[in-house]
Amino acid sequence: MKTIESTESAVFNALCDNGGNMSFNELMQDTGLDGERLSSIVRSLITNGQVLLRVNPLSVIANPCKSRAEVIYNRFMDLLSKHFREERNVTFYASQLCVTPKYLSAVVKEYSGKSPYRWIEEIVMDEICRLLRQTGESVKTIAYDLNFSNVSFFGKFVKRHVGMSPVQYRRMGK
Numbered sequence: 001m002k003t004i005e006s007t008e009s010a011v012f013n014a015l016c017d018n019g020g021n022m023s024f025n026e027l028m029q030d031t032g033l034d035g036e037r038l039s040s041i042v043r044s045l046i047t048n049g050q051v052l053l054r055v056n057p058l059s060v061i062a063n064p065c066k067s068r069a070e071v072i073y074n075r076f077m078d079l080l081s082k083h084f085r086e087e088r089n090v091t092f093y094a095s096q097l098c099v100t101p102k103y104l105s106a107v108v109k110e111y112s113g114k115s116p117y118r119w120i121e122e123i124v125m126d127e128i129c130r131l132l133r134q135t136g137e138s139v140k141t142i143a144y145d146l147n148f149s150n151v152s153f154f155g156k157f158v159k160r161h162v163g164m165s166p167v168q169y170r171r172m173g174k
Helices: 004-017 024-031 035-047 057-062 068-083 090-096 101-112 116-134 139-145 151-162 166-173
Strands: none
Touching: 004 024, 004 035, 024 035, 068 090, 068 101, 068 116, 090 101, 090 116, 101 116, 116 139, 116 151, 116 166, 139 151, 139 166, 151 166
């Protein structure tokens, strides 16, 4: 693992090699560091007076600040990608975002054209279809892995979305 000093040196050298004219994303790609770590190192370099930060006014105009709706929508989608296996309730996501389910529904629907419930169902169904087509896991195992209360409910959920049972869907895909 790199030491803090060598990592700071790598960031400093990357900036120097490019005349100090790099975006944060370019610096992330060049150094291979994640955003949080790079942010900490850049903050340290600025604090120590080794680097001067310059805002590109054209970048600010081209990328205006995100609206609250966009931020909530993006955070909802991030949460959904992390928790869809165990949580299919809009209330869970709303509480994680510190908003009401009604407000989350309005924002997501306005921003994407789909309700949060619809997004949840689509992502869960995409995963179910992927698992049925690409794995040899039993229907029961898939149902429990995706936090369905029982196999019967899982089967009804699949049938409602694809018009056939999970077993029939798996056979059709082979």
